[in-house]
Amino acid sequence: MKIVIVGDGKVGSALTVQLAKEGHDVVVIDSNRMVLQETQQYLDVNVIHGNGALMRIQKMADVDNSDLLIAATSADETNLLCCMLARRLGCKRTIARVRNPEFSAQLYLLREDLGLNMFINPEGTTAREIYRLLQFPSFLKRDSFAKGRAEIVELEIREDSPLNGVRLIDLSKVVKVKVLVCAVVRGNEVFISNSGGFTLAAGDRISVTASSGDLAKFIRSLGIERKKIRDAMIIGGSRIAVYLAESLVQSGVKVKLIEIDEERCNELAITLPKVNVVNADGSDKNVLDSEGIAQTDAVITLTDIDEINLIISMYANFLGVYRGITKINRTEYSEVLNDKGIDCVVSPKDLCSSEILRYVRALDNRKGETMLSLHRIVDDRVEALEFRAGKDLPQLGRPLSQLHFKPNTLIACLSRRGKIIIPQGSDCIEEDDTVVVVSLSDHGVNHLGDIFAEG
Amino acid sequence: MNRRMILQLVCYILRVEALCMLPAALISLFCREWPAAIALSGCAAGIAAVSLLSFVFRPKTRQISPKEGFVIVALCWIAVSVFGAMPFCFSGAIPSYVDALFETVSGFTTTGASILPEVEVVPKGLLYWRSFTHWLGGMGVLVFLLAIVSMGKGRNSLLHVMRAESPGPQVDKLVPRLQNSAKILYAIYIALTLAQILFLLAGGMPLFDSVCTAFGTAGTGGFGVKNDSLGSYSPYLQGVCTVFMALFGINFSVFYLLLLRQFSRVLHNQELWTYLGIMGGAIALITWNVLPRFESFGQALHHTAFQVSSIMTTTGFSTVDFNLWPTFSKVILVTLMIIGACAGSTGGGIKVARLLLILKATRRSVKRMLSPRSVAVVHMDGQRTEEDVIANTFSFLTAYFLLSAASILIVALDRFSFETSFTAVIACISNIGPGLDVVGPMGNYGGLSVLSKLVLSLDMLAGRLEIFPMLMLFIPAAWKRS
Numbered sequence: 063m064k065i066v067i068v069g070d071g072k073v074g075s076a077l078t079v080q081l082a083k084e085g086h087d088v089v090v091i092d093s094n095r096m097v098l099q100e101t102q103q104y105l106d107v108n109v110i111h112g113n114g115a116l117m118r119i120q121k122m123a124d125v126d127n128s129d130l131l132i133a134a135t136s137a138d139e140t141n142l143l144c145c146m147l148a149r150r151l152g153c154k155r156t157i158a159r160v161r162n163p164e165f166s167a168q169l170y171l172l173r174e175d176l177g178l179n180m181f182i183n184p185e186g187t188t189a190r191e192i193y194r195l196l197q198f199p200s201f202l203k204r205d206s207f208a209k210g211r212a213e214i215v216e217l218e219i220r221e222d223s224p225l226n227g228v229r230l231i232d233l234s235k236v237v238k239v240k241v242l243v244c245a246v247v248r249g250n251e252v253f254i255s256n257s258g259g260f261t262l263a264a265g266d267r268i269s270v271t272a273s274s275g276d277l278a279k280f281i282r283s284l285g286i287e288r289k290k291i292r293d294a295m296i297i298g299g300s301r302i303a304v305y306l307a308e309s310l311v312q313s314g315v316k317v318k319l320i321e322i323d324e325e326r327c328n329e330l331a332i333t334l335p336k337v338n339v340v341n342a343d344g345s346d347k348n349v350l351d352s353e354g355i356a357q358t359d360a361v362i363t364l365t366d367i368d369e370i371n372l373i374i375s376m377y378a379n380f381l382g383v384y385r386g387i388t389k390i391n392r393t394e395y396s397e398v399l400n401d402k403g404i405d406c407v408v409s410p411k412d413l414c415s416s417e418i419l420r421y422v423r424a425l426d427n428r429k430g431e432t433m434l435s436l437h438r439i440v441d442d443r444v445e446a447l448e449f450r451a452g453k454d455l456p457q458l459g460r461p462l463s464q465l466h467f468k469p470n471t472l473i474a475c476l477s478r479r480g481k482i483i484i485p486q487g488s489d490c491i492e493e494d495d496t497v498v499v500v501s502l503s504d505h506g507v508n509h510l511g512d513i514f515a516e517g
Numbered sequence: 518m519n520r521r522m523i524l525q526l527v528c529y530i531l532r533v534e535a536l537c538m539l540p541a542a543l544i545s546l547f548c549r550e551w552p553a554a555i556a557l558s559g560c561a562a563g564i565a566a567v568s569l570l571s572f573v574f575r576p577k578t579r580q581i582s583p584k585e586g587f588v589i590v591a592l593c594w595i596a597v598s599v600f601g602a603m604p605f606c607f608s609g610a611i612p613s614y615v616d617a618l619f620e621t622v623s624g625f626t627t628t629g630a631s632i633l634p635e636v637e638v639v640p641k642g643l644l645y646w647r648s649f650t651h652w653l654g655g656m657g658v659l660v661f662l663l664a665i666v667s668m669g670k671g672r673n674s675l676l677h678v679m680r681a682e683s684p685g686p687q688v689d690k691l692v693p694r695l696q697n698s699a700k701i702l703y704a705i706y707i708a709l710t711l712a713q714i715l716f717l718l719a720g721g722m723p724l725f726d727s728v729c730t731a732f733g734t735a736g737t738g739g740f741g742v743k744n745d746s747l748g749s750y751s752p753y754l755q756g757v758c759t760v761f762m763a764l765f766g767i768n769f770s771v772f773y774l775l776l777l778r779q780f781s782r783v784l785h786n787q788e789l790w791t792y793l794g795i796m797g798g799a800i801a802l803i804t805w806n807v808l809p810r811f812e813s814f815g816q817a818l819h820h821t822a823f824q825v826s827s828i829m830t831t832t833g834f835s836t837v838d839f840n841l842w843p844t845f846s847k848v849i850l851v852t853l854m855i856i857g858a859c860a861g862s863t864g865g866g867i868k869v870a871r872l873l874l875i876l877k878a879t880r881r882s883v884k885r886m887l888s889p890r891s892v893a894v895v896h897m898d899g900q901r902t903e904e905d906v907i908a909n910t911f912s913f914l915t916a917y918f919l920l921s922a923a924s925i926l927i928v929a930l931d932r933f934s935f936e937t938s939f940t941a942v943i944a945c946i947s948n949i950g951p952g953l954d955v956v957g958p959m960g961n962y963g964g965l966s967v968l969s970k971l972v973l974s975l976d977m978l979a980g981r982l983e984i985f986p987m988l989m990l991f992i993p994a995a996w997k998r999s
Contacts, residue, residue, distance in 0.1 A: 064693075087693040102676065104580070108693040 545642025586677025629739025685860025
């Protein structure tokens with residue numbers, strides 16, 4: 063597909079990398095020449111220097127004949143103008159990033175007029191993700207597939223866990239529900255294993271597939287108590303904090319919000335009447351202690367500075383706070399965060415770009431097999447991809463045990479007519495099944511057929 | 518320095534070269550030229566064997582930086598020349614290896630300078646190979662590779678390679694993906710070449726001659742298959758060549774824009790109009806100057822147009838011995854040699870785009886002297902030109918003239934006339950072929966010393982790759998591991 067991306071910032075560049083890798087014709091427009099040069103050095107894309115909301119620039123980018131325009135500049139108004147113009151010029155679809163919550167509310171109404179196919183609000187998405195994560199404590203991450211019927215959760219095996227020392231083949235007996243371990247991280251290595259002989263050990267971080275209904279049973283059988291979060295402390299009064307506090311308050315959680323700027327505190331107090339807004343420096347240890355960080359159930363750090371977020375989360379973890387969620391912007395360093403007392407990390411940039419990617423992939427229907435969604439798990443090192451099996455797939459109807467998979471790939475679950483199947487050797491893929499495939503990120507699986515070795 | 522990736526690409530190129538030698542070998546077989554056939558097929562097999570080295574040393578990462586792009590391009594061109602020369606040498610057609618190397622470098626760089634006094638005695642297969650090197654070298658061997666081999670998914674490592682190989686001050690992709698850009702370029706190139714072959718066949722030229730002449734024209738090379746270049750063909754055939762030479766001297770992105778029906782952008786292409794203007798002006802002046810030497814005005818115009826088109830696009834075909842023309846005409850021709858064709862074409866020289874840039878930058882400097890506080894940027898086709906592009910253009914020009922001066926000094930050791938030494942170097946570095954006097958259109962480079970031939974070979978490569986890639990090979994810092 064021909065895709066034009068306006069704005070080569072955080073979200074823009076994350077999208078560019080991924081879309082170029084997937085073989086789309088990408089043109090990037092930005093007004094910062096340095097950023098563009100960097101992009102062109104490392105990616106096979108075209109770059110155009112200028113204001114993306116100008117017709118002249120859009121015409122240079124051949125927006126008139128493009129399939130999709132993604133406006134991801136920092137200004138909402140520019141993004142909307144870009145999309146309107148692109149639509150007028152003849153671009154088939156447009157996606158805009160709109161951050162201002164007041165805008166997004168009215169956008170549902172204006173969508174038609176603006177010619178928008180999708181608008182994305184990184185802060186809102188992030189807040190929703192954090193809220194979702196808070197529902198299931200002690201899971202590091204959780205992704206849902208097949209219209210929410212199946213889930214992949216990442217969790218760590220502690221010393222006293224019943225899974226410690228269990229061979230994969232015996233797993234179902236131990237936990238008494240059908241689940242499948244699709245990836246194991248041990249130290250710095252990732253194992254994606256089809257064979258049941260692999261033995262789990264304490265310290266492993268595993269990704270487990272289960273149908274959504276079985277997930278609760280699975281958790282109970284592991285002896286993990288589901289403690290309900292009663293009070294949460296949010297540090298940093300950003301937009302994400304507003305969205306998050308709203309939904310937390312609605313579900314009956316007591317929220318304390320610490321923000322350093324007095325004026326911002328006033329605004330927050332007005333928009334969030336039920337939240338306890340505190341005007342103080344959230345990175346100050348005395349402030350945290352006196353505000354009772356040790357007694358809260360969850361600490362969410364949302365300041366603009368990654369380092370501060372990280373250090374507060376580590377402190378909360380050190381105090382034994384039940385749940386900590388850290389927002390970071392620069393995900394390049396996330397591999398150093400393992401075992402550093404950082405439970406769970408969210409990145410608005412990644413969430414936003416993966417939401418757009420999912421949309422793009424669904425558009426890009428090739429070979430009759432649609433990639434329905436893609437999730438990055440295990441620090442982006444593993445991809446979980448959802449496909450619909452086309453009728454041309456040669457492997458249809460053959461038991462999985464007879465198929466040859468490429469190394470480090472496996473089928474995590476099948477969804478047939480709304481029923482989730484956690485696959486075993488005797489199961490086979492049938493036409494129109496939704497297939498969730500787990501594979502290492504650098505394998506570049508684009509089609510369902512890519513996971514099978516020849517012969 | 519990602520040495521393994523460099524080796525990988527050099528091996529890829531050699532594989533392409535081995536493949537391209539096979540048709541030549543078949544032609545030799547068909548014409549029962551046994552030594553040539555054996556030499557060509559043997560060399561093809563040998564080159565293919567050498568290229569298997571890439572399987573021994575696999576690259577750890579495919580990412581390369583601009584400096585590696587330069588080095589890759591320079592090494593690939595040296596490698597194809599060194600190996601491409603072997604069939605000439607082994608078949609006995611050109612016994613001395615240095616001569617064979619000169620001939621091959623001259624082929625790949627689309628210079629067309631020859632050491633052969635008698636072309637017609639050379640086996641057909643080797644003549645075909647000689648002309649085919651023009652065709653391959655014209656658009657660039659690496660661009661050809663980029664078009665046929667898909668490298669890396671979305672990773673852009675090879676834009677530097679294309680930039681280093683394609684001529685012009687600013688090289689950009691036509692479409693977002695590099696491979697598609699390369700494919701479009703080659704598609705246009707192949708289509709134009711085929712069109713010319715058809716036009717030549719229609720004029721009654723034999724098939725073999727048409728193909729070789731079209732290769733020579735397309736690459737703006739200039740190797741002919743007859744001793745007197747194109748002199749013995751009919752005026753119609755010469756006219757076809759005149760037009761096609763001029764076409765191949767135009768920036769290929771113009772053809773792409775025409776295909777996209779973006780006529781207004783073509784109309785506003787300053788380089789195109791400057792190129793056509795200079796060509797028209799030169800034709801007018803020389804026709805006026807040489808009028809007494811021809812029977813009619815029509816003849817004078819016909820031959821002048823052919824010569825000007827041939828020299829300005831740096832092809833180097835000839836229909837008459839312009840060495841005998843008046844000095845005024847010769848000076849104009851030498852000036853055209855230095856200017857050369859458009860950026861992004863298959864021609865050589867310093868390129869019309871650079872000339873335009875330099876003139877505009879100079880005009881700005883004068884303006885600044887007049888009013889020191891004035892602020893002005895240089896515009897090209899309505900776009901602002903970056904200051905570093907202008908600075909690069911000036912350094913290119915300096916390097917070009919320094920290299921020419923040094924080469925003239927060395928070639929002068931051969932005790933030929935000043936005209937010979939000067940035009941030999943200019944004709945080689947601008948990739949034209951024939952110069953004046955001894956190396957004129959009816960002469961050849963055979964009489965030069967071994968040292969001169971090597972220096973001129975280097976000049977041809979430097980001229981084709983626009984100097985900096987070759988320069989990079991001699992800078993130790995470029996070879997450091999990083």
